[in-house]
Structures are given as C-alpha cells and as structure tokens.
Amino acid sequence: MASERGKISRELTDLLARGRDRQLRLAVTGLSRAGKTAFLTSLVNQLRHAGLEARLDMLPAAREGRLLGAQRLNQQDLGVPRFPYDQAMAALNDSPPRWPEPTRGISELRLQLRYRPARSGWLTPQTTSLTLDLFDYPGEWLLDLPLLQHDFFSWSQAQTRAHGPQRRALFTDWQEGVAALDPAAEADEAQLAELAERYAQGLRRAKKAGFSDLQPGRFLLPGELEGAPALQFFPLPGLFDTQRAELDALPADSLYATLAQRFRYYQQHVVRPFYRDHFRRFDRQIVLVDVLGALNAGPERFDDLSRALNHLMQSFDYGKRSLLTRLFAPKIDRLAIAATKADHVTPDQHPNLIHLLEALLAEPLQDLRFADVPVKAFSLAAIRATQAREITQQGQQSAALRGTTLEGEEVLVYPGDVPATLPEATFWDQQGFNFPAFRPMPRTTDVLAHIRMDSAIDWLIGDKLT
C-alpha cells in the first residue's frame, strides 16, 4: 500500500513536471557559414520523421519508439520571420541538390512533439506533447554583447589594439581617413558618414576574407538602419588613458562627443533590444562552429575565430557578476557547442574535431562550468554530404571520403588530419589542411542523412521526452 501510494505520488510529480515543461524554447546560433540553416532544417526534418524513417538511435524516446513525430504550429510572435523550412527542403530536393539559402536576422518555427511517456501508470496519459519553439539568429549579434561593457573610450581602445597584418590591410582606407581627425574639432556629419562607410567596408571585406571577430555586428546587416547616424560611428585610434577626462569634457558638437553619442545609441537601440526581447527568453542553446573552415583558412583567421568565439560565449556566462546576468536575467539552462560539417573529414578524425573545439573554447568553457551551466561539445553533420570509404594504396588501407564537389565533380579524397589541440606554427608550415566544399547528396527518402544529430537532439531536448 505504501509503495502503491509512493507510485501515485511519483506519477503526480511526473504529471506536474510535464505540465510545467510543456514548452521549450531552443535557440540555434553560429557565425555566418557555420551551418545554422542546415542544422535547423535537419532538426525539424528528423523530428518530423522521428516515428518513421529517421535514424535517431542516440535519442532514447526515438529508439524506444515513444516519439511519435512533430507537427508545425502557428508561431506566437507575428513580427518574427518564420524559419523557411519548406524552401530549405525544396533546395535539398532539387536536382542536383542545392544547399538552402542562408537566413539573415532572426527566424522562428514552432513544433508540437507528440510522445508516449517512458513510465506508464494510472495517471500517465497514453500520449503527451511538448511545444518546441525553435529560433535561429546570427552569432554576429552576440559579438556585440561586449560592446555593452564599454563606453566609447574603452571600446575605441579595445577595437584598435593590434589585429593581424592581413586584417589591418583591409582597413587602410579608413585608417588613412581617421588618422587626421581631431577629437575636439566640430563634428562634420558628411565626414563621419564617409569614414563610417569606409569602416563598414573594412568589416565587409574582413567578413568576406573569412574573419569573424567583427564589431559592430549591425554594420554588416544594417536593415532599416541603413544610412542612419546610429550606424555612423567608428572607434578612434590612438587614445591614451590619460586623455579620458579631457575627452569626456569636450562639447556635445565635437567629433568625439558625437561619436560617443552614436555609440551609446547603438548600445541602447540595437544591442539591448535583442537581449531583452529574444535572448532572455531562450531555454536552451546550441552554438555551431565551423572549425574545419577556419583550419582551411590559415592561422590568422583561425586566431580570429578563436577571439570571436570567446566574445560570443560571454553571452552564456551567467556568473553572478556577469554583465548579462545583471542586465537581462537570462535563463538558458543547457548549452551545446558543436563543430559542424564533420562529414568533411574522415570518421577517425571526429574525436580530434571535438578536442580541437574544446581547446578553441577552453577559457569560456571553464567559466561556464564554474558558473554551473551544463555544456556539452559535439562534432556533427546536420546534413551529411559525403560517404566514408576505405581505400587501399600500395597495400595500405586508409580512410577517405567520397562526395560531389559544388562544381559537380565526383571525388574521393583524404582532406587531412585534424589537430587535437590548438595548432602551432609548425602545423601551418608543414601540414596544412584542405577540404573541398561538397554539395548535398541526392536522396531516395524524405529523411536527411546526418552524423550525430541524434546525440545533439538528446542533449538539447531528450530530458523533456521522458
């Protein structure tokens, strides 16, 4: 009788917990070309086919046949673009298959997952459901968070300290123009607009050249602020700490005060609203990282990616004294980081890929664990574009990949070894790394082939499906 009562009480607790947990807001981010669109497309695809053909062995609810599938529901916020799942699938179903168009800005999709609870009993319903709100937003927006910690003076110092020579070379136009400026002179709107445009051009060139650590992020995607003074500022180089008081005392129409005012406007009207209106409400987050792309691009861009990721991860550091915690009380309770495009290296390299990702994020991961945010690292391919093969060369067996390049050429390649730690100078000198970009594979079923999407899904939502 006592154990019977205990069982009922446990069932009641389960029921209440499920009541509370009926909704989960999961956000996907990453710097551009990290694979956000492919990940979200695959995530929706796998969940929709969970009861049927999808291969999700690492997700218990699916393995046990309890996950019955997913249906799309109307989203709640009518002002946020809907994630274009159908368009993405149409691209992947094209012949030849194409990668989906990347999304710009934030987008959203709401799913209802139906599943059978793992434990059954008197009070447990036969089936129950979880509402899953999926969000996708540019990781570049998170790069602007550190901007909130600064005033214009310290931001100028932070932004103009030593970057590498390749990156500096992309900003010479701006550098030439800004060198002659007198902070105390009266601001000239047209001149500021012209120099801000040169700075934005530098950022665009740097992005195109594979750099990631680019602030202010909205300069790259101005939207309706195109041409507004809110986006017409830039850091002032060569400021020394001893000048601060003098500069702060300059009149409101001075060049320095004008730039500082626009910087504050950008903080208040561009950076803050994203954290306040969206970020604060996410329950869980996955951050996608194109580690292999950075390996491909050489040492300076690899270092730049590392710096960008360290900035980006500050948004998840909920240490008691963190800026974010003080400002927005975010509630993300579980975090995944994933090295994407794992299908671009042979399977034997996947463990190294995770090690390298963890090495890249060593410092923020320490902070996160200290702040007690559960975080897990993955290597995955959201939409597998290659097949692993063994080849025999001069009597020796070795791993290789078969795939079709974007140009349509079928190739069998060995892209290279992934270092397990941050690569040193010798890696770049001696070994290097080179993989081709593959197009998606043609399919005969509706389900997308993947690598370890099921593990990632289990970490992100599996505990809600018990």
Place this chain on the structure above:
Amino acid sequence: MASERGKISRELTDLLARGRDRQLRLAVTGLSRAGKTAFLTSLVNQLRHAGLEARLDMLPAAREGRLLGAQRLNQQDLGVPRFPYDQAMAALNDSPPRWPEPTRGISELRLQLRYRPARSGWLTPQTTSLTLDLFDYPGEWLLDLPLLQHDFFSWSQAQTRAHGPQRRALFTDWQEGVAALDPAAEADEAQLAELAERYAQGLRRAKKAGFSDLQPGRFLLPGELEGAPALQFFPLPGLFDTQRAELDALPADSLYATLAQRFRYYQQHVVRPFYRDHFRRFDRQIVLVDVLGALNAGPERFDDLSRALNHLMQSFDYGKRSLLTRLFAPKIDRLAIAATKADHVTPDQHPNLIHLLEALLAEPLQDLRFADVPVKAFSLAAIRATQAREITQQGQQSAALRGTTLEGEEVLVYPGDVPATLPEATFWDQQGFNFPAFRPMPRTTDVLAHIRMDSAIDWLIGDKLT
C-alpha cells in the same frame, strides 16, 4: 511716445513669435517616382545657395536679400536614415548627369536657415535663424491609413471589389489559389505563406505596371518583416454582409481568424507606429504627384492614381470626426500639392497641369478646405531637365522642348496638350499623350535650375522668414 511703446510691444511680440517658431518640421511625400528625391535635393540646394546664385524671386526673404543661406546640422533622431543629399548632388554632377537613386523608407535632414528679419527695430536682432527639419517618406505608407478604419471583414470587401481588368489580370495566380479556400478550415501556415506571396507578387507586378492604389503598402517594402507572419495575410474575396457574425465566431485556429489576427497585427505594429512616431510631428507637408506620368500610362492607371491619391489625402483630412484626428492628433497646419516634372510639357500647358491636379484631388480638396487646412496647388520642376523653345513649322510658331533623353539623344519635341479637366474617353481615344524621359542638364554652377520651386518654398516656409 504711445506709438513708440506700440512699436516696442510689436517688436517684443515678433521676438517671442520667432522664439516659438524657431523650428519647423517639413515633410515631403508622394507615390514612388513622383519626384521626392529630386524635390528634396533641389530644396536643400536652393536654400543653401539662397544668398548667392539661387533664383528664388517668388520667395520674398530671398528676393529682398534677407535670406543668408542654410547650413546642415546634426539631426536629432539617430535611428532615422539621413537624406543622402551629397550622393544626390554627386549623381547630378556626373557626366553625363544622372538622376539620384530613389530613397526607400523615411529619411531626414536638418538645416539651419539664417536670415535678416523683415522689420528692424531696437529689439530685433540683426540676423536670426530657423531650424528646418526635412523629412521624406513613401506616399505608399499613407495608403495604409484607410486600413485602420477597417476590420478584416470590411477590408476584404473593400479590397476585392471591382478593379479594372488590367489590374485583375496581374492577380490571377492569387485569385486561383484563394478561390478554393474555406474560411472555417484550420489554417495551414505554409498555404497562407504561399498565397500571401502570390498576393505580394500581384502588388509588385501592379506597381511595376504603373498602378498606385496598393495595400498593404509594406508588402512592397518588407524590410526586416520579410518572411514574418505579420506580412502573410490577404483579403478574402466573396464575403457577404450576412456572413459576418458567423465568420467572427470561428475558432482562433481557423483560416479566417488567423488572417484577421495578422491583419490586426499589421494595423498595430506597422501602420500605427508611423503615424504615432513620425507623421504626428510634422508641421507642414508637400505631396508630389506625377500627373504627367499617369497621363502617359493610359486611362486605367490614371483612374488608379486618382483612387490612390484620394486614399492618401485622407491622412490630411483633420475634420473633427476623422479617424486620424481621433487617433493621433496630427498638427500639419499647411499643405502643398504639386504636379511635378512640369518641365516635361511646354510652359503654355502649366496652367492646365494645375487645373488637372486640382480636378484629380477635387474631393479631398473640398474636405480639406471644409476642415480649414490651408492648401495650395502648384506645378513645378524641382530640377529642370529641358529648355522651352519656339519652333516655326509651315509658317506657324509653336512651343517645343529641347532636352536629352535618358539614352543620350538630343531631341526637340512637343509632348502634347494637358487636359484641364479629368480626361474623358475621347481624350484617350483621339489624342493621347506621350513625353520622353529626359536626363538632367549639365550645369556650370552649383545651383540647380528649377521651375517654381521658389513659389512652393514661399508657401511652405516663407511666413517663418519675416
């Protein structure tokens, strides 16, 4: 002594009045291709050169040498794009000269005009200044005002009542898809997105084909709402008054209720903010109309322009019971309407151009005069692109225009007679109207040649320069 006291008292009053009036917010609007960018560029150009080469004989302050010029100041709202005056002048100074790029959305520019008061006296300063905030916004936004008067049911009826056959033909894709819809069926997000895209395509086609009366206006310039459910609705055709109660009772997830919810979101989050944040603050307004373009395009588009202008002008009808007055308490105290591109017809046709403009706007003009809003009609060319000539043909003298077409051909033409009243069927059958598009003229000075810009400027700001 008494008269001396009277003089001082009058001077004090003047001084106070000028104190109060030191700022004026002047808005320029018009449907796309009406000539907003050219007008604003010329306005700034004339005011900047007012003390020097600008020909502004109809503006007393300029004629009397009291207007000393204009300087650009920093605008106040950092989130509004700055009107790109320099880029516009650069295009006009190119060789061959080009028309400036049209603006999208709202833009702003602040000028400080310096002038000597007309009356001098003990207390009158030698020179004084007027801060002039110039705004430029798409007339299409005003076409959305009538939307606020409707609910989804009445809007659907208003939008699907008889348009002409040419316009209907541009919406056949949408018409086919929407015909089969059941308002009571459960809403299918993907289907709504697809049909809304077809509706938006119809609007884009209609705009390209020269139609103007297009709602919802933001479907044509979605900006950051691209792909959001807020822009995924459309009118439902074939609704009868007797159905209203039945439709209003449908559940929230029905097709009808979903469309109605998005319509309300669009009203609240797209239409209202423009009136609340911008329109309400304008002091004066000029509405530009490309009457000649519509004459060129034939009877159906001319009727459509007439309907669009009647919708647009509702935004200036401050009758006590008007929707706008109840919602936003706007304060525009003086209005100009102008037929632009007057340089595209011979000078003898200019009076008819004004008459035709007044005929086009007869109904709203009556309402405005009844509501006591001072309004005046002009014909003008903000940037003159032709020169008037007399030609002698078979012994007869007649008027003609010399200009250079966009293709670079120098021509001498007589574009046609402008009817003084709304053209009847016989006009379209027998006479027609045809003018070429001219490129801007090369110049030797910094000042832009114009037709009657000075009269328009006098009406819009002249009383503030006394």
